[in-house]
Amino acid sequence: MSRILLTGVSGLVGRAVHERLSISPINELVAVLRTHVNDFPESTVVAKVADIDGNTAWGDALGGCSAVVHAAARVHVMNETSSDSLRDFRRVNVEGSLNLARQAAQAGVRRFVFISSIKVNGEGTVPGAPYFADAEPAPADSYGISKMEAEQGLREIARKTGMEVVIIRPTLVYGPGVKANFLNMMRWLNKGVPLPLGAINNRRSLVALGNLVDLVVTCLSHPAAANQTFLVSDGEDLSTTELLRKMGQALGSPARLLPVPSWMLETGATLLGRKALSQRLCGSLQVDISKTRELLGWTPPLSVDAALRITAQHFIEQRK
Known part of the structure; x- marks a missing residue:
């Protein structure tokens, strides 16, 4: 039986990874939470931590683990209020991640899967010129910088200790339970x-929660994943207009879209101080997942249409 430590289990990705792994009889899971809950199956050991930073003691939780999936992070927020956001991101995303990785290596963990972010590559692309996994990083905000620095530190730990590190950079993740702008759109x-x-x-690349989880599970054991960085998406890029139409169909509520030119939206958003939002709505961000496909023999199991239907069904059920 393989014992796996999961962090960030209360978040969208961590919770979905736990649900996927917990149905396998060969896995024993250690779920790391900030508060204790009782709705986990008996096969899951719950480990409580107050905070994840450079001082967290992981010894008991790591005992007997052969792998770690580190999904916990201080996440990017639209309206940052911290007076020193980079310091705060570094405390959790860099110091916390590297502290866990060092202790994992000392405990004999074989593989460390790190959920990073496409923000390590940058904030946007020119249509037809996607990001590649091994391109030079170009983060533009504190969150992206902290994820890049964590990646760099993890690679150094892997080099020094022999523990295998796998880095996954998702694009925008959507699926059952999604929040923020995607939820508002629905x-x-x-x-x-x-x-x-x-x-x-x-043109924007998105990744369904089910597709991301499938890649995480693949990277836990695939020999070719060791010490590699992967980009992940659904493999089908959409415009914002196309996404809204598809989501409307999935909801059974056809999208009512007015053909306002992009330049007019961008100008208005800039005047209102919402330039970042206009970039997400009107700008492009594409990724090339050919490395992920070819090195791992991996294909996204869910199509965009199927994933949107699952997302819409959950949204509708939650509103009843």
């Missing part, structure tokens, strides 16, 4: 709110 569509997004010709 709310607007479900209410039939007219949206001025009917003429957006960008």
Whole structure:
């Protein structure tokens, strides 16, 4: 039986990874939480930690573990209020991650899977010129910088200790339980709110939660994943307009889209101090997952349409 330590189990990705791994009789899971809960199966050991930083003691939780999936992080937020956001991101995402990795290596963990972010590559691409996994990083904000620095530190730990490190950089993740802008989009569509997004010709790569989890599970054991960095998406890039139409169909509430030109939306958003939001709606961000496909023989198991239907069904059920 393989014992696996999971962090970030209360988050969207960590929770889904736990659900996937817990159905296998060959896995014994150690779920790391900040507060204790009782809704885990008997095969899961719950380890409580107050905070994840450079001082966290992991000894008891790591005992007997052969692998770690580190999904916990101080996540990127739209309206940052910290006076020193880079310091705060580094405390959790860099110092916390490297502290866990060092103790994992000392405990004999064979493989450390780190959930990073596409923000390590940057904030946007020119249509037709996607990011590649091994391209030079170009993070533009504190969150992306902290993830890049964590990656660099993990590679050094792998070099010194022999523990295998696998880095996965997801694009925007959506699926059952998704929050933030994607959830707001579903709310607007479900209410039939007219949206001025009917003429957006960008290209964006997204990744369904089920596809990301499938890659994480693959990277836990695939020999070729050792000490590699992978980008992950659904393999089907969409414009914002296409995404809204597909999501509306999945919800059974056809999107009511007004053909407002992108330049007009970007200008208005800039004047209102919402330039970052306009970049997400109108800008492009594409990734090339050919390395992931070829090195691992991996294909996204869910199509965009299937994943959107699952997401929509969960949204509808939660509103009943």
